[in-house]
Amino acid sequence: MTFINYASREINCKIVYYGPGLCGKTTNLQYIYDSTAPQAKGKLISLATETDRTLFFDFMPLELGTVRGFKTRFHLYTVPGQVYYDASRKLILKGVDGVVFVADSQEERMDANIESLYNLEENLESQGYELNKLPYVLQMNKRDLPNVIPMEDLTYELQKKGEPIFEAVATNGTGVFDTLKAVAKQVLTELRKS
Amino acid sequence: MSHSTFIIQEQHFQKLKTILARLCVECAGRVVFLVDRDGQTIAFHGDIGDMDTTSFSSLAAGNVAATSSMAKLIGEDVFPAVFHEGERESIFISVIGRSLLVVVFDERSTLGLVKLRTKRASFEVADILEEASKQSAFSMNNSVFAEITDEDIDSLFS
Numbered sequence: 001m002t003f004i005n006y007a008s009r010e011i012n013c014k015i016v017y018y019g020p021g022l023c024g025k026t027t028n029l030q031y032i033y034d035s036t037a038p039q040a041k042g043k044l045i046s047l048a049t050e051t052d053r054t055l056f057f058d059f060m061p062l063e064l065g066t067v068r069g070f071k072t073r074f075h076l077y078t079v080p081g082q083v084y085y086d087a088s089r090k091l092i093l094k095g096v097d098g099v100v101f102v103a104d105s106q107e108e109r110m111d112a113n114i115e116s117l118y119n120l121e122e123n124l125e126s127q128g129y130e131l132n133k134l135p136y137v138l139q140m141n142k143r144d145l146p147n148v149i150p151m152e153d154l155t156y157e158l159q160k161k162g163e164p165i166f167e168a169v170a171t172n173g174t175g176v177f178d179t180l181k182a183v184a185k186q187v188l189t190e191l192r193k194s
Numbered sequence: 195m196s197h198s199t200f201i202i203q204e205q206h207f208q209k210l211k212t213i214l215a216r217l218c219v220e221c222a223g224r225v226v227f228l229v230d231r232d233g234q235t236i237a238f239h240g241d242i243g244d245m246d247t248t249s250f251s252s253l254a255a256g257n258v259a260a261t262s263s264m265a266k267l268i269g270e271d272v273f274p275a276v277f278h279e280g281e282r283e284s285i286f287i288s289v290i291g292r293s294l295l296v297v298v299f300d301e302r303s304t305l306g307l308v309k310l311r312t313k314r315a316s317f318e319v320a321d322i323l324e325e326a327s328k329q330s331a332f333s334m335n336n337s338v339f340a341e342i343t344d345e346d347i348d349s350l351f352s
Contacts, residue, residue: 002199003234004339007207011339012234042248047256056256059233061248064350068338072350075233075252091259095232181351188350191199192342 001095002191010071013187014095018120019102020112021053021081024141027170028102029058029076032180035173036062054080057092064184074184081116090123098135098187100179103158105140105148113158135186136163139179144169199330200230206326207237213318214239221311222303224283227296228319229254236293254296258287277305288312290320
């Protein structure tokens with residue numbers, strides 16, 4: 001749910017990074033955090049296990065600048081990817097304005113991508129959303145690894161509605177900001193429509 | 195589809211701030227927050243020191259979301275209030291519809307006092323939020339964002 005405060009002249013939107021375990025959702029956020037000027041970001045909060053797997057969510061607020069005199073702030077969240085954290089994933093989707101699906105390009109993770117994408121659709125539906133009507137971007141991550149599936153095959157399997165697709169290597173930042181920009185643009189465009 | 199935009203106008207914001215300020219004094223709290231259940235700060239009053247209020251709100255909402263789900267698992271509909279007791283500082287969260295009233299207090303106050311004062315404030319906050327919510331739909335149709343251009347959006351990323 002986009003929250004607009006006319007008194008403090010702020011727009012707040014929520015973007016969720018979704019995807020299977022170890023696909024690089026937290027790495028996306030970490031890269032954005034590391035590359036953003038201190039005045040444009042808040043703290044990066046990570047609710048993780050002792051082995052650094054996301055337990056509940058990662059969160060960081062990011063200020064992009066002003067639109068029509070309103071400060072635009074995006075709240076970026078990741079969900080835990082492991083299958084058994086489904087209850088947490090559902091909660092984090094509440095009030096979402098835009099979704100980034102981070103797919104793991106490695107051949108052996110294809111089934112996990114498909115399962116996670118199906119889980120995303122299901123969980124969105126349980127919160128009253130439809131993927132087809134939501135700002136949505138698909139990121140093919142880990143393109144630098146040797147055993148990746150060709151882009152056209154991944155696209156065929158994972159693209160749902162003609163959404164923008166970005167190749168990424170989140171560890172070095174390739175495609176990270178392009179993905180964020182694409183989803184943020186869709187969210188703001190949606191604001192105009194509504 | 196439940197996707198929607200919530201707009202809060204100046205007059206509602208000021209009314210909420212007044213209630214939070216009064217509540218903060220009445221319950222001898224350190225700081226009082228009004229937070230959306232999606233984790234966004236609506237308003238706050240009190241001594242925030244160097245607290246990261248954005249993260250605080252997000253975590254408060256995550257906390258309530260998790261405890262509400264736990265409530266359902268044990269057959270409760272919802273936990274209307276959540277309390278965390280610390281050595282020096284404590285947190286009391288009252289759930290008001292889709293918002294949370296959060297009081298941070300120390301040894302100068304007591305849980306009983308906080309609960310009592312928060313209850314009264316909750317009703318007033320609920321009324322104002324309902325009024326704001328009704329106006330929100332109207333405001334969206336007349337908002338400046340209806341005229342937002344592609345150039346406006348692009349300028350954010352330049």
